[in-house]
Amino acid sequence: MSISGRHILNWTSILVAIPIGMLGAMATLLFRALIEILTRLIFGSGDDITHAVLSRPWYSWPLIVGAGGLAAGFFLRYATRLEQQQTARTDYLEVINARLDAVPTRTSLFRALSSLFSVSSGASLGKEGPMVQLAALAGSLAARVIQRPLKLKNSDVVAMAAAAGLASVYHAPLASAIFVAEIAFGISALQRLIPLVVSAGAAVLTMWMLGYTSALYPLSAVHFDISFSSMLLTVVVGLVSGLAGWVIIRLIASSKRRFATITSLPLRLGLGGLAVGVLAIGSTDILGNGYEVIVRIMSGDFVLKTLLVLFGLKLVATALSVGSGAVGGMFTPSLMLGAMTGGIVALFANLAGMPVNNSLVFAAIGMGAVLAAVSQAPLMAMLMVLEMTFNSSLLFPTMIACCLASMTVYRLQSASTYPLVTEHLNRADAWFDFDNSIIAQYIVAGAALHPQDSVGKALAVSSIKRERFVYIIDEQGTFLGAVSIHDISHQVLDKAITLDSPVNCVMDSDFPVVFEYQTVRQGWDIFSGISLERLPVLNNSEERKYLGAISKTSLIQKTKTFI
Template sequence: MSASKHALNWTTLLIAIPVGLVASLVTLAFRGVIDLINHLLFGSDGEITVAMHVWPWVFWPLLVGAGGLLAGTFLRYAVAIEKQETVQTDYLEVINARLDAVPTKTSLFRALSSIASIGSGASIGKEGPMVQLSALSGSLLGRWLPNALNLRNSDIVAMAAAAGLSSVYHAPLASAIFVAEIAFGISALQRLIPLIVASAVAVMTMWSLGFRSALYPLSDALFRMDVSSLLMTVIIGFAAGMAGWLLITLIARSKALFSKVRSLPLRLGAGGFAVGLLALISTDILGNGYEVIVRIIGGHYLLAGLLGLLVLKMLATTLSVGSNAVGGLFTPSLLIGALLGAALAHIAGALQLPVGNPLLYAAVGMAAVLAAVSQAPLMAMLMVLEMTLNSSLLFPLMIASVLASMLVYRLQSASTYPVVGSHFSRSEAKYDFDNMRVDQLIIPGAALQPDESVGQALAVSSLKRERYVYVINQAGQFLGVVSIHEIARKVLAQEITLDSPVSSVMDDNFPCIFQNQSMREGWEAFARVTLERLPVLNNPQERRFLGALTKTSLIQKAQEFL
């Protein structure tokens, strides 16, 4: 099979290496810009949750609000370009639709918007713009490659996106699976291997530059596998599902409210100002929350602090995302999950329940909420596993992630990634198609008695615009069809007249299908003939005529999942 028709080949694997290298350097550059802004604004390279204290508290809402105004200005330019040029900027949409390239100008303006939001303390993740810029770098690299390599630009964008995400979280396997699970809608081995290569190269690059430790220090703790611990895991899974559903719902409501503010700068400014007001209660809600997760895992919060910060972080994230701040939801989701898991574990401890190390449940909550919000449970489980380097968490992470994502799915709440909704819709449409019967798409068909004239057949054909007219007896039993072309040929040859009965030109060996056959069998029936419609009978024994099935109706139904 040629390289152009096969997803897995040596060329693809070799290209994945420089793609991973470039993507990791792009994420480092973005991180450097954020650090520079922090240094200029706060005179510190530390986390925004601590650095904000350099300014008097009265300035906090103004700083976050000003950042939102600037972010909205950049975002307005990006949206204007997208509308004018009718392009898709989001890398997941580019991969899913197999588009030619990630747009450069809109990606850069969105990145500037994100820098303004993140630099001023909006409750938004850094991974979104980092991965978007990584995808852009892959797209630019793909444009420079010779056409002879037969590589789709969207596949190179996918490699770069996986590598960028891997650079942020040091989780190559989870990053590769995320892109396959979200953008491709499948985890096919042929598509997954190049993503793993690109992600692994990105992590190796980060390691060689000194960024080698696990993101969250839980590798030495051991999850105790017993009934109470597993019960606690199940509770966290369901609670995380509800929290994920609530966060998705609040974000949707927030977007609807903020959409009433037409000006993007004012919209993001208002969102930033509101987040700044919440920061007056606790600056721990600012930023993406990485340092806060580390402190949670270190056991630095009591139950009241965990619950209060959980509510505040959900509100802050709702405001930032709802106001259209450009960024990711990964780390905010991880923080919300860590707060939820740790809080529930503290409650269990207060009730004297033997659940073991309560800090481990922070990691379980992280995976569960991330799975609920993204609807990518496999990615969430592997990402937390790779970030903590704690293999004893594998089973509880699996349980909690699946339960949380299933609960959100059953509540019919959309993923924060729109492309996931299209994958679910296609999957459901495919299931419906595979389980439908022919009789669900039957339309009426023109039919005559065998003793009626060919002139009547021509009239019916003209009225119904059908090439074939079906022939049935008085009991409704299907006898055959008459072809309008055959009638015309015989009339011109003077073999029949317009008063001749249709039985004289009837074809009694015409293909047909039955009402209880599946859509797939109907599809196969059309594949064997060149007809636009086929007669539908009740069963092979009685052969009672019910109507017709058209090829167009089948194709329209199949289009829902193709």
């Protein structure tokens, strides 16, 4: 079978993915440099925020984070006004899903500035959100130049750039490509994944050539030992991580509702920053995205009591930062909360006398599990842990934990922090219902006459019910057929019958039917081959008892949930 040059998978898209990946890497490096510059201006140090903040007295921390939030709020308010004027969202995912032609330049830049002040001042947010958005913007700008001569879709180029941006942040090209595919495409088209992998891989190679060659969280020296106790603990970590993810999602949702009562964006983000700054007095480790803290957790620097306190503080700080509307990502905060969750479970198991070879392994497993729970993208989460740690022994336990965590959140009916994932899941549920629900669930009452009833009565029933066909049943309720009002009218006008003639003289005994036990899909297939709006529903093919009718409109409404 020949493949058209306009097909999604072609050499043009593969070759374009390489420079787009490099461009995405440069965009993330630029934002990283701006964060370091602004952090140095605020704290006099370019170190990680958890260390840089110590250069200022503790009583100034709430004011610094609050002021950062206030400045971020002004930029975000301006970006929001631009979006309202353009009646379009800034999110690059809207472009990938073809709901937006291109990534808006001004709103993306102002949102990035907002995030810059939030992250640099210490808000509990990840850097990956604005980095990926800027990478997507760079890809969108490039697409305006190359899409027409190369016959590429802007959405595909933006998807490549977004995968490249995320890969540049976490040095995890395959997981980044999977993430964009799961979030934006619903991973429904595997062929769309290949250019994303190429672009993400080119981004990581670019980072390596620039000196960023190490694993993000090196853990290659630690090995996961497969035993009954370790597998049991893996299951516990997965389930607990799912509950932790559910709490994170619910707490963020609650925080958003409370902050929504504050209409001023600068005031809202300022108050959120002020609250995070107050929490920082308890521990500066809650500030920023949590990268440095994850490294220390993976090194075993924290005892159980410290982890419990830090988990609670980080959870609240993240909910405050995200809930106030600060622009940033949820990746690294989720990874940090996950590392603490896995570490806490392992330390509790150790206290209970359960043999635990190394709690650091379960901290890494927890990282992936909580990320899977919060994002509802388990395939991405398990791959990201492998790529970030360079530890292949984590593959099997991370798969189990990520799937359990994701399923726990799904069963608790919590939405992903990425609305598009929730849409994909709802669409999948609707598709499943369409394939498995039965006709009996959609039966409505329908009028029926007996064979000896008159043609005039059939016309009257049709006029009242506004139906083209009237069904005929015997005294026991057995379906006999249907009469067409169109045929009755013609035969009355031709004087072939009178209004007093019995309906059985014009009855169609071979009228199509459906049965109550058939699936909705089977009913849809029957409707697709005929022009009727309604069909009679019978109990089974032997007794043929008339139960009511089902309409094509009801099935169309059912398909709207996943089309």
